[in-house]
Amino acid sequence: MKRKGLLLAVFSALLVLLTGCNSLAVLNPKGPVAKTQSNVIIFSMLVMALILLVVYVLYIFMLTKYRASKAAPDYEPPHVEGSKWLEFTWIAIPVVIVTILSVVTVRTTNALDKVPAGYEDQKPLVIYASSSNWKWHFSYPEEGIETVNYVNIPTNRPIEFRLYSYGPITSFWVPQLGGQKYAMSDMVTKLDLVAEHEGSFIGKNSNFSGKGFADMEFEVLAMSNAKYGEWVNEVKNTAAPLTEEQFNSLLDTAKVGRQTYSSTHLEFSPAPEGEHAGHNHGGGSDDNSQMDHSDMDMNMDHSDTKDDGAEHASHGN
Amino acid sequence: MKWDEFFVTGEPMIYGAMVSIVVASLAIVIGLTYFKKWGYLWREWLTTVDHKRIGIMYIISALLMLFRGGVDALLMRSQLAIPENGLLDAQHYNEIFTTHGVIMILFMAMPFIIGLMNVVVPLQIGARDVAFPRLNAVSFWLFFAGAMLFNLSFVIGGSPDAGWTAYFPLASNEFSPSVGMNYYSIAIQIAGIGTLMTGVNFIATILKMRAPGMKLMKMPMFTWSVLITCVIILFAFPVLTVALALMMFDRMFGSQFFTMANGGMDMLWANLFWVWGHPEVYIVILPAFGIFSEVIATFSRKNLYGYSSMVGSMVIISLLSFLVWAHHFYTMGHGAMVNGVFSITTMLIAVPTGVKIFNWLLTLHKGKIEFTTPMLYSLAFIPIFTIGGVTGVMLAMASADYQYHNTMFLVAHFHYVLIPGTVFAVIAGFYYWFPKLFGFRLNERQGKLAFWVIAISFNVTFLPLFLLGLNGMTRRMYTYSADTGFGPLNMIATIGAFGLAIGFIILVYNIYWSFRYAPRETNGDPWNARTLEWSTHSPIPDYNFAIVPTVQGRDPFWEHKKGGHQLYKGNYEEIHMPNNSGQPVILGGIFFFFGFAMIFGWWIPAIIGGLGVIVMLAVRSFERDHGHHIPVREIEETEARLRGEQA
Ligand code: HEM
Numbered sequence: 014m015k016r017k018g019l020l021l022a023v024f025s026a027l028l029v030l031l032t033g034c035n036s037l038a039v040l041n042p043k044g045p046v047a048k049t050q051s052n053v054i055i056f057s058m059l060v061m062a063l064i065l066l067v068v069y070v071l072y073i074f075m076l077t078k079y080r081a082s083k084a085a086p087d088y089e090p091p092h093v094e095g096s097k098w099l100e101f102t103w104i105a106i107p108v109v110i111v112t113i114l115s116v117v118t119v120r121t122t123n124a125l126d127k128v129p130a131g132y133e134d135q136k137p138l139v140i141y142a143s144s145s146n147w148k149w150h151f152s153y154p155e156e157g158i159e160t161v162n163y164v165n166i167p168t169n170r171p172i173e174f175r176l177y178s179y180g181p182i183t184s185f186w187v188p189q190l191g192g193q194k195y196a197m198s199d200m201v202t203k204l205d206l207v208a209e210h211e212g213s214f215i216g217k218n219s220n221f222s223g224k225g226f227a228d229m230e231f232e233v234l235a236m237s238n239a240k241y242g243e244w245v246n247e248v249k250n251t252a253a254p255l256t257e258e259q260f261n262s263l264l265d266t267a268k269v270g271r272q273t274y275s276s277t278h279l280e281f282s283p284a285p286e287g288e289h290a291g292h293n294h295g296g297g298s299d300d301n302s303q304m305d306h307s308d309m310d311m312n313m314d315h316s317d318t319k320d321d322g323a324e325h326a327s328h329g330n
Numbered sequence: 331m332k333w334d335e336f337f338v339t340g341e342p343m344i345y346g347a348m349v350s351i352v353v354a355s356l357a358i359v360i361g362l363t364y365f366k367k368w369g370y371l372w373r374e375w376l377t378t379v380d381h382k383r384i385g386i387m388y389i390i391s392a393l394l395m396l397f398r399g400g401v402d403a404l405l406m407r408s409q410l411a412i413p414e415n416g417l418l419d420a421q422h423y424n425e426i427f428t429t430h431g432v433i434m435i436l437f438m439a440m441p442f443i444i445g446l447m448n449v450v451v452p453l454q455i456g457a458r459d460v461a462f463p464r465l466n467a468v469s470f471w472l473f474f475a476g477a478m479l480f481n482l483s484f485v486i487g488g489s490p491d492a493g494w495t496a497y498f499p500l501a502s503n504e505f506s507p508s509v510g511m512n513y514y515s516i517a518i519q520i521a522g523i524g525t526l527m528t529g530v531n532f533i534a535t536i537l538k539m540r541a542p543g544m545k546l547m548k549m550p551m552f553t554w555s556v557l558i559t560c561v562i563i564l565f566a567f568p569v570l571t572v573a574l575a576l577m578m579f580d581r582m583f584g585s586q587f588f589t590m591a592n593g594g595m596d597m598l599w600a601n602l603f604w605v606w607g608h609p610e611v612y613i614v615i616l617p618a619f620g621i622f623s624e625v626i627a628t629f630s631r632k633n634l635y636g637y638s639s640m641v642g643s644m645v646i647i648s649l650l651s652f653l654v655w656a657h658h659f660y661t662m663g664h665g666a667m668v669n670g671v672f673s674i675t676t677m678l679i680a681v682p683t684g685v686k687i688f689n690w691l692l693t694l695h696k697g698k699i700e701f702t703t704p705m706l707y708s709l710a711f712i713p714i715f716t717i718g719g720v721t722g723v724m725l726a727m728a729s730a731d732y733q734y735h736n737t738m739f740l741v742a743h744f745h746y747v748l749i750p751g752t753v754f755a756v757i758a759g760f761y762y763w764f765p766k767l768f769g770f771r772l773n774e775r776q777g778k779l780a781f782w783v784i785a786i787s788f789n790v791t792f793l794p795l796f797l798l799g800l801n802g803m804t805r806r807m808y809t810y811s812a813d814t815g816f817g818p819l820n821m822i823a824t825i826g827a828f829g830l831a832i833g834f835i836i837l838v839y840n841i842y843w844s845f846r847y848a849p850r851e852t853n854g855d856p857w858n859a860r861t862l863e864w865s866t867h868s869p870i871p872d873y874n875f876a877i878v879p880t881v882q883g884r885d886p887f888w889e890h891k892k893g894g895h896q897l898y899k900g901n902y903e904e905i906h907m908p909n910n911s912g913q914p915v916i917l918g919g920i921f922f923f924f925g926f927a928m929i930f931g932w933w934i935p936a937i938i939g940g941l942g943v944i945v946m947l948a949v950r951s952f953e954r955d956h957g958h959h960i961p962v963r964e965i966e967e968t969e970a971r972l973r974g975e976q977a
Pocket residue numbers: 400403404406407427428430431432434435439492493494495741745748749752753791804805806807827830
């Protein structure tokens with residue numbers, strides 16, 4: 014009977030999981046990408062719960078009915094080779110289930126590979142997100158600004174994150190906005206996300222990259238288009254531009270707080286795409302979107318407004 | 331290299347480990363000398379080529395490694411129990427999860443399984459040894475040399491810290507400059523060569539040495555699972571060998587296969603690693619399926635349901651296992667097309683796995699189920715492993731995996747597969763075949779107690795991790811802040827981990843207690859079992875079978891007991907047996923020396939070691955050793971003694 018208690022505990026825990034604790038980040042999406050993913054997850058959980066149920070019912074039935082202590086002492090179990098029909102059934106039904114799941118997977122995976130539905134007609138805002146030990150750099154080529162360890166984005170507008178790394182492979186993940194992609198040193202990968210709610214979301218590196226890995230978190234602040242415009246203007250007018258020396262010394266520093274600049278490092282240290290690319294994986298999206306950096310405004314005033322994230326910088330060692 | 335760099339310094343825990351290693355080694359040396367056991371150890375164990383003894387040595391090593399890996403796990407869980415914990419620093423945590431992963435998979439799970447297959451397979455097929463007994467000993471000593479080398483990193487030079495997956499460029503000299511990753515590439519390489527030879531050896535054994543009448547489709551399910559596993563080893567391990575060799579060239583000789591500059595490709599490593607790594611998880615799970623099949627059939631008093639589809643499903647799993655590796659990096663930026671294909675191949679594995687689950691359930695149907703300790707582990711496997719399986723299907727769906735990848739959800743999933751699958755299986759197999767090896771059963775009451783503590787604690791440890799993953803907790807994080815809200819569930823998981831530790835301690839106590847007090851048995855068949863190995867005496871004589879059995883059905887011993895079929899026909903004849911040899915253990919020692927020198931880049935000793943290996947191989951090829959014959963009279967005496975008659 015202990016066994017049943019255990020099973021019950023396992024099962025009820027699973028039910029709790031299923032009834033959508035939407036306090037769980039992944040099941041509490043704030044944009045269409047994460048929404049699609051959360052739907053797929055919940056759908057698959059329901060299917061899986063059904064399978065578990067079948068197995069558990071059969072299991073409990075066998076164990077309660079055919080225990081030796083209940084059988085007659087002279088009971089001799091029969092010799093059973095198998096049954097073509099039964100075995101066919103439990104091949105056929107799983108094949109059907111896998112087929113359904115495959116269709117769902119292929120469709121959603123395709124959908125997630127492009128700009129989310131409903132946002133195709135908007136020009137995506139391109140933000141380069143690059144990692145270096147152990148921080149994230151966000152470059153906004155259109156606006157000519159760059160931030161470190163935080164990223165502000167407008168809501169209801171597709172954002173095309175272009176990911177790469179100045180070191181080990183990292184993975185760019187904002188659970189409430191959508192699943193992750195790797196950032197690598199020799200190529201640029203793209204992740205399309207949209208935030209449909211204003212708010213502050215946690216983003217992180219989820220691929221182990223060495224000693225400072227646990228601190229590689231950043232804030233994603235989603236704000237209305239108007240507020241976003243204000244913020245960009247403010248940065249342009251108050252922040253200092255990023256020089257090559259500054260950037261290189263930044264790369265060499267293990268950990269820093271938030272920083273803000275009125276130019277991007279792409280001008281002197283371009284992303285590994287187009288002619289700078291190391292390789293690509295032959296994946297869907299082609300990489301002919303070469304950037305032209307020549308028209309970028311570099312004459313920003315030099316007043317120093319890096320907002321110093323002392324408290325962020327002092328995370329445990 | 332200076333001495334203070336050579337030894338790992340600055341950590342009380344490591345000083346403690348050094349001291350205890352020295353003390354333990356001294357104690358062993360002094361003890362052996364005092365009790366004059368060196369000769370015994372050398373003659374009976376270190377030079378043995380007997381598959382049963384080699385199996386026992388594998389199992390002992392694996393148990394030791396289970397404890398090393400388990401202590402690592404406890405340290406990690408303790409560190410994660412509360413937010414901002416200061417027990418371990420980042421470096422230390424990174425080293426621990428790396429060595430935990432490598433040790434558990436390569437130096438615990440695999441050797442435990444190889445140990446069981448060494449013990450059981452020749453017996454199940456009615457053979458007197460494996461096809462190449464000396465090679466078998468070499469395999470063991472190479473594994474042992476690799477394992478010891480890997481463990482040495484803890485106190486000498488520094489442990490690897492780039493994860494058991496060792497992704498580049500993180501694992502390159504640039505980002506992992508210590509010798510830790512050298513240990514990884516060399517120690518695993520040496521052990522891996524041993525594994526590959528085991529694979530070849532057992533394929534030959536199973537194909538060539540079966541008793542007369544045992545057609546392929548009459549082999550016991552465990553033997554079938556081992557055969558298929560060995561075929562996987564044969565195809566997967568060469569890939570690992572190449573990958574580790576390239577890694578070694580990158581790290582030690584400045585080549586640039588996986589670097590960021592000069593055309594190196596980080597993904598090349600990921601691909602090679604997982605082309606081996608995914609089949610590897612089937613290498614440790616298929617024999618487990620075999621063990622459960624034996625145990626469930628025996629204790630339901632029934633033949634295995636759906637024998638042919640059990641075999642067929644394993645063959646299909648082994649094929650599919652090579653077609654799914656890219657599911658480990660859906661997020662690496664290949665297109666939706668590639669991800670879709672790998673999603674489908676991955677999910678397909680669920681079909682043959684499901685077939686097996688239902689066949690086991692139907693084996694129970696109309697049975698006469700006895701809840702012995704091995705049976706409890708096998709029965710607990712079904713519901714727990716099914717959770718691991720269905721979460722695996724969830725992970726297989728690429729679009730959803732973008733949210734699970736590298737999170738605690740994944741960690742929960744693979745432990746839900748590996749622990750009820752592999753660990754429960756080797757414990758079940760250990761309890762099941764123990765009386766065959768030692769002539770007595772382990773205490774059942776203590777065994778059951780350990781089982782319940784382990785089975786319950788396991789779920790307490792790993793169920794919360796699913797939720798933590800969905801809440802955004804990544805794996806391999808040495809700490810997290812309180813406002814993430816990860817604290818409480820982590821605390822529960824840690825409590826569960828300590829429960830598991832208690833369970834394993836009871837298990838070890840059970841072994842100790844039973845050695846001292848358990849009643850010895852005279853009957854070679856304590857469980858009323860079905861397959862050939864149970865028809866031998868316990869403990870088993872060197873030559874296993876005095877007369878080679880002839881087989882008719884799938885459960886030969888059962889049929890024999892039911893009076894349907896005479897297993898042993900004919901008279902005693904001289905038996906040819908291989909001689910013991912000191913060469914394998916010496917070769918292992920030379921490989922250890924060679925590997926150690928390579929790791930530190932001491933080229934002259936390395937060259938000497940390399941030459942030593944070549945010399946040993948040359949010596950062997952000029953040696954004439956035809957083994958020896960056991961005369962009929964000696965067989966008669968042994969058999970009479972084992973039957974309990976006075977000679
Ligand atoms: C006995 C109880 C066990 C506990 C409490 C335990 C706990 C853990 C923990 C805490 C981690 C690290 C999670 C992280 O920070 O990412 C981990 C990782 C891992 N464990 Fe276990 N584990 C146990 C048994 C096993 C067994 C039996 C195996 C294999 C047969 C295994 C294989 C692994 C692997 C492969 C990793 C990943 C290592 C890496 O990330 O490089 N574990 N385990």
